[in-house]
Amino acid sequence: xxxxxxxxxxxxSGHDNTDDDLEPGASYDSILNPTDSFEEFxxxxxxxxxxxxxxxxKSSTISEIQSEIGECSKELKETKSSDxxxxxxxxxxxxxxxSNLDENGEDTDNEDDYLKSPELxxxxxxxxxxxxxxxxIYSRYGNEDKLAGVCGVIQALVSVVEEQNRDILRxxxxxxxxxxFLVKGPLILVAVSKSNESETQLVLQLTYAFNQIxxxxxxxxxxxxxxxxxxxxxxxxxxxxxxxIDNLLIFMEKDPAFLLGAVRCLPLPEKVRENITNAIxxxxxxxxxxxxxxxxxxxxxITLVRMKKYTLHxxxxxxxFNLVRxxxxxxxxxxxxPICLPKFDATGFLHGHVSYISEDCxxxxxxxxxxxxxxxxxxxxxxxxxxxxxxxxxxxAINDALNRSKDLPTTNPLKHIGIPEIRHxxxxxxxxxxxxxxxxxxxxxxxxYRQRHKEGGDVVKKKVEKxxxxxxxxxxxxxxxxxxxxxxxxxxxxxSNSLDTVLAWITNGFELYVTFDPLMEKDQAIRAVDxxxxxxxxxxKRIFIMNAPTF
Amino acid sequence: xxxxxxxxxxxxxxxxxxxxxxxxxxxFVNKKFSNQYKATIGADFLTKEVIVDDRIVTMQIWDxxxxxxxxxxxxxxxxxxxxxxxxxxxxxxxxxxxxESWRDEFxxxxxxRDPDNFPFVILGNKVDLDNRAVSAKRAQQWCQSKxxxxxxxxxxxxxxxxxxxxxxxxRNALAQETEAELYNEFPDQIKLxxxxxxxxxxxxxxxx
Numbered sequence: 030x031x032x033x034x035x036x037x038x039x040x041x042s043g044h045d046n047t048d049d050d051l052e053p054g055a056s057y058d059s060i061l062n063p064t065d066s067f068e069e070f071x072x073x074x075x076x077x078x079x080x081x082x083x084x085x086x087k088s089s090t091i092s093e094i095q096s097e098i099g100e101c102s103k104e105l106k107e108t109k110s111s112d113x114x115x116x117x118x119x120x121x122x123x124x125x126x127x128s129n130l131d132e133n134g135e136d137t138d139n140e141d142d143y144l145k146s147p148e149l150x151x152x153x154x155x156x157x158x159x160x161x162x163x164x165x166i167y168s169r170y171g172n173e174d175k176l177a178g179v180c181g182v183i184q185a186l187v188s189v190v191e192e193q194n195r196d197i198l199r200x201x202x203x204x205x206x207x208x209x210f211l212v213k214g215p216l217i218l219v220a221v222s223k224s225n226e227s228e229t230q231l232v233l234q235l236t237y238a239f240n241q242i243x244x245x246x247x248x249x250x251x252x253x254x255x256x257x258x259x260x261x262x263x264x265x266x267x268x269x270x271x272x273x274i275d276n277l278l279i280f281m282e283k284d285p286a287f288l289l290g291a292v293r294c295l296p297l298p299e300k301v302r303e304n305i306t307n308a309i310x311x312x313x314x315x316x317x318x319x320x321x322x323x324x325x326x327x328x329x330x331i332t333l334v335r336m337k338k339y340t341l342h343x344x345x346x347x348x349x350f351n352l353v354r355x356x357x358x359x360x361x362x363x364x365x366x367p368i369c370l371p372k373f374d375a376t377g378f379l380h381g382h383v384s385y386i387s388e389d390c391x392x393x394x395x396x397x398x399x400x401x402x403x404x405x406x407x408x409x410x411x412x413x414x415x416x417x418x419x420x421x422x423x424x425x426a427i428n429d430a431l432n433r434s435k436d437l438p439t440t441n442p443l444k445h446i447g448i449p450e451i452r453h454x455x456x457x458x459x460x461x462x463x464x465x466x467x468x469x470x471x472x473x474x475x476x477x478y479r480q481r482h483k484e485g486g487d488v489v490k491k492k493v494e495k496x497x498x499x500x501x502x503x504x505x506x507x508x509x510x511x512x513x514x515x516x517x518x519x520x521x522x523x524x525s526n527s528l529d530t531v532l533a534w535i536t537n538g539f540e541l542y543v544t545f546d547p548l549m550e551k552d553q554a555i556r557a558v559d560x561x562x563x564x565x566x567x568x569x570k571r572i573f574i575m576n577a578p579t580f
Numbered sequence: 581x582x583x584x585x586x587x588x589x590x591x592x593x594x595x596x597x598x599x600x601x602x603x604x605x606x607x608f609v610n611k612k613f614s615n616q617y618k619a620t621i622g623a624d625f626l627t628k629e630v631i632v633d634d635r636i637v638t639m640q641i642w643d644x645x646x647x648x649x650x651x652x653x654x655x656x657x658x659x660x661x662x663x664x665x666x667x668x669x670x671x672x673x674x675x676x677x678x679x680e681s682w683r684d685e686f687x688x689x690x691x692x693r694d695p696d697n698f699p700f701v702i703l704g705n706k707v708d709l710d711n712r713a714v715s716a717k718r719a720q721q722w723c724q725s726k727x728x729x730x731x732x733x734x735x736x737x738x739x740x741x742x743x744x745x746x747x748x749x750x751r752n753a754l755a756q757e758t759e760a761e762l763y764n765e766f767p768d769q770i771k772l773x774x775x776x777x778x779x780x781x782x783x784x785x786x787x788x
Contacts, residue, residue: 162660164588164640174627177588177640181625188656258693259660262588 052538053565054458058577061462064290154222211235215255227510240371248375291464295329296439299570301426308417318400326392342372382407453501457540468498508533595667596675597646600705603736658690663699663753699752708735
C-alpha cells in the first residue's frame with residue numbers, strides 16, 4: 030500500500046525543465062539564523078553528554094553516541110533501555126506507593142489513586158520538569174505537588190543510570206508510549222508521549238521548555254540558584270510562568286514552525302513591508318543600544334530590524350511569539366519587561382518595550398535593548414512608529430493580511446495556484462529559516478484549539494471530516510523525522526495510499542511537504558510540485574522577508 | 581490561600597535495615613501498620629500534605645533501603661534534601677551505634693550548605709516492645725552531643741509520637757528556608773561584543 034522510496038536518483042526538478050537552483054525565498058542576507066532541527070538535537074545531546082563525561086572516564090565518544098541516538102538505531106536503543114531497566118529492577122524499586130501494604134491487598138495509596146484520575150490518565154503527552162534533587166517544578170497536567178512521588182521516581186531512574194551505569198537515560202519505549210528524558214543543567218525534563226512524534230522531536234520540545242524557563246530567569250540565575258541551594262523549590266521563582274510553558278507546549282504541537290525550526294511571516298505586499306521597516310529604521314536609528322525592533326502579529330513576523338552583526342535564532346523568536354500570545358496584559362498597557370533570549374545570550378536579560386501598535390491593529394511591537402532604563406525614549410519611538418504606519422496605510426494592510434482578506438493571493442494559496450489535487454503544503458526556505466503553509470493558522474482557530482486542549486489533551490481517535498493545518502502537520506511529523514534521520518536521511522519520500530499521497534522533498538535550499546489526493550501518480554505529483562514551486566517563487570517577496578535590515 | 585507560597589520538602593529517612601523506616605512512613609502517611617517485614621528495595625516514595633503554622637507543606641518522603649547493598653544509591657537520593665530522619669531500633673543497640681555513620685555518610689554525600697545546622701531528627705522506634713536495650717537517656721545524650729538533634733521515641737505499630745515527630749521534622753526544615761532572596765541582584769547587562777552571533781555556522785544550509 031504505502032511505498033517509500035529514499036534517495037531517488039532523479040530529482041523532481043530534473044524531470045521537468047525547472048532550473049536546479051530554484052529556491053523560492055532564498056536570500057544571501059537573513060535576519061534569522063539558518064537552522065536544521067537535527068543540528069539542534071545533536072547539540073542537546075552533546076550538552077547532556079558533557080555532564081556525564083565529568084562523571085566518568087570510560088565514556089564513549091560523542092560521535093558514537095550521536096549515531097546511536099538516530100532514528101535508525103531505534104532497535105538497538107530499545108534493548109539498551111531495557112537492559113538498564115533490568116539492572117534497575119535489582120537495584121531499585123521505583124514505586125510511588127508503598128508496596129508492602131499494597132501487596133497485602135489493602136487499599137491503595139492516595140497517590141496511586143491520583144495517578145489514575147481523569148486529570149492524568151489518557152493524556153496524549155505529559156511533560157514533567159523537576160530539579161535534579163527530584164523536586165517537582167512543573168507538570169503539564171494535574172497538580173505537581175501531588176506528583177512529588179513520580180518526580181522522585183524520575184530522579185531515581187535518571188541518577189541510577191548516571192551513577193551506577195555511567196550512562197545517560199535517554200528514553201524508555203513501550204508499545205504505545207515513549208518517555209524521553211533530558212537533563213539540562215540543574216533540571217530534569219521528561220516527556221511521556223503517545224503521539225507520533227519522534228524521540229528527536231520530543232527532545233526538541235523539552236529543550237524549548239527549558240529555554241522558556243531560561244527566558245524568564247536567565248541561565249546564570251538558574252545555575253546560581255541551584256549551586257547555592259540544591260534543595261531550592263524553583264516554583265517560587267516561576268510562579269506565573271507555568272502559563273508560558275503550558276502555551277508553548279500547545280503551540281509546539283500545532284505549529285509546523287517548531288517542527289521545521291523556521292519562522293512564519295505575515296504575507297504582505299513588498300512595498301508595505303518596506304514602508305514598515307523604513308518607518309522603524311527612521312525612528313530608531315539614533316537610539317543607542319537598541320538591538321532588535323520586531324513587529325509581529327498572530328505568531329507571524331512582520332519585520333525585524335537589527336543592530337549590525339546580530340541576528341536571531343528562530344527559537345528565540347518563537348519564545349517571543351509565545352510570550353506575546355500568552356500575555357493579555359500587553360494589550361492594555363505598554364510594558365517594560367526583562368527578556369532573556371537563550372540562543373542570543375543565555376546569561377543576561379535584554380529589556381523589552383512591548384506594546385500593541387494601536388487599538389485597531391493586533392500587531393505587537395517589541396523594542397529590545399541592553400539599556401535597562403530606556404523605557405521613555407522607546408515609548409516615544411513606538412508612538413512615532415505607530416503614527417507613521419497609520420499615515421502610510423500600513424495598519425490597514427496588516428489588518429487585511431491578518432483577517433485573511435479574500436483579495437489577497439496568499440489568503441487561500443491553493444485556490445490561487447489552481448492545482449486541485451494539492452490538499453495542503455508546507456514550505457521552508459532553509460537559508461532564511463522562514464516558512465509558508467497553504468493554510469496559515471488563524472488566530473481564532475488557535476484559540477479554539479487551546480480551549481479544546483485545556484479541558485482535554487486526551488488521546489482521541491476521531492474521524493475528522495475536514496482536515497485542518499494541525500492535522501496535516503501531525504501527519505508530516507513522521508516524514509519530517511525520516512528526512513532528518515541521522516544515519517540515513519532521505520532526500521525524497523513519496524508515499525501514496527488510499528487516504529492521501531504525501532511527497533516530502535529536501536534540497537540544499539528548501540524543505541517541502543505536500544499532501545495530494547489519494548493514489549496520485551509520481552509523475553503527476555512531481556509536475557504539480559514544480560508548478561507549486563514556481564508559484565512560491567512568484568510570490569516570494571510577499572510571503573518571505575527577503576532582506577535583513579539594520580538600524 | 582492562592583497567594584500563599586507552596587512549600588515542598590524533601591525528607592530522607594535513613595537507618596539500618598529492619599528498624600522500621602517503612603513502617604513509620606506508612607503509619608504517618610497511610611495510618612496503617614503491618615507486622616510483616618518486607619525489605620525496601622532501593623527506595624520508596626510517598627507524599628503527604630501537612631499543615632505547619634498555617635502553611636500547607638507537601639512532604640516528599642524518600643524511604644530508602646537500609647540494606648548495605650543499596651548504599652551506593654546514596655548520592656543520587658540525598659541530593660537536595662531538606663531534612664534527614666535517622667531511625668534506630670531501641671531493642672537493637674547496634675542500630676543505635678550505626679547512627680553516627682549514617683549521619684556522617686549523609687553529610688558527606690549530600691554536602692549541605694551548612695552541615696552544622698542541617699536539620700536532622702532521631703527516631704528511636706519500637707518502644708512498644710518489651711526487650712528494650714537502648715535507654716532514652718543514652719539516646720538523648722548522643723543527640724545533645726550532635727548539636728542538639730531533636731529526639732523522639734516512637735512506635736510505628738501503636739502510632740506513638742509518629743505524627744509529632746514528622747510535624748517537628750517539617751517545622752525544622754521550614755525554619756531553614758531562609759527568606760534571604762537569592763534573586764535580588766539583577767544579572768549583568770548583556771555585553772554585545774562578548775557575543776559573536778555568527779549566523780554562518782557550518783552546515784549545508786547556506787543559500788549559496
